[in-house]
Amino acid sequence: MLHAIPKPILDRMATLEAIDAADRQEGTPKAQRLRQIPPETGRFLTLMAASAPPGTVVEIGTSGGYSGLWLILACIQRRDRLATFELAADKVQLAQQTFAAARVEQYVQLVHGDARSKLVELERIAFCFLDTEKDIYLQCYELVVPRMAPGGFLVADNVISHQAELADFVDRAMADERVDALVVPVGKGLLVCRRA
Numbered sequence: 001m002l003h004a005i006p007k008p009i010l011d012r013m014a015t016l017e018a019i020d021a022a023d024r025q026e027g028t029p030k031a032q033r034l035r036q037i038p039p040e041t042g043r044f045l046t047l048m049a050a051s052a053p054p055g056t057v058v059e060i061g062t063s064g065g066y067s068g069l070w071l072i073l074a075c076i077q078r079r080d081r082l083a084t085f086e087l088a089a090d091k092v093q094l095a096q097q098t099f100a101a102a103r104v105e106q107y108v109q110l111v112h113g114d115a116r117s118k119l120v121e122l123e124r125i126a127f128c129f130l131d132t133e134k135d136i137y138l139q140c141y142e143l144v145v146p147r148m149a150p151g152g153f154l155v156a157d158n159v160i161s162h163q164a165e166l167a168d169f170v171d172r173a174m175a176d177e178r179v180d181a182l183v184v185p186v187g188k189g190l191l192v193c194r195r196a
Ligand SMILES: C[S@@+](CC[C@H](N)C(=O)[O-])C[C@H]1O[C@@H](n2cnc3c(N)ncnc32)[C@H](O)[C@@H]1O
Pocket: 034, 035, 036, 037, 060, 061, 062, 063, 064, 065, 066, 067, 068, 085, 086, 087, 088, 091, 113, 114, 115, 116, 131, 132, 133, 136
């Protein structure tokens, strides 16, 4: 899986990494930036999604499709498809270009819109990566957890980099008896929840 990443995927990852690095250096306004995960978080997502039970693989916050490519590596292994949700039209367009350039379109359903209105349609979520605006993490969490398969995982990004902003969200997950949860210091800090 991680030892034999197809070249079109590696090339597109490198392109997005270069755009993201330039964004950060040039101080591009937040709305235009990709704000994507670092590669070590990507590797972690691949491993976790590949280890999840049968069911739907979901991402909330596609941006340019970078984290989606790491999740798609797991989907190829699972013979599955990623459902990924993005609100911003310009990001949807860029993600479409990503999935075409990486030649993985058959492994992804890219949905344009507010994830909160679409998550209610999902059943048996095996894996969810939550990486959107911090003020809607808790809402997304409450929509996802009741729809998770037993043994399924929810992984949320930025819980260390945005510790104060996400404190209520993390407290809720840690006290929630429907899941077992832990914060792991990978990348910007990931909250990992496993559905009991
Ligand atoms: C941090 S970025 C995602 C980065 C991406 N996961 C990656 O690592 O490549 C957050 C994204 O969530 C999107 N977003 C914000 N609110 C949303 C919502 N309600 N539904 C779906 N996407 C949303 C933003 O437009 C932005 O592109």
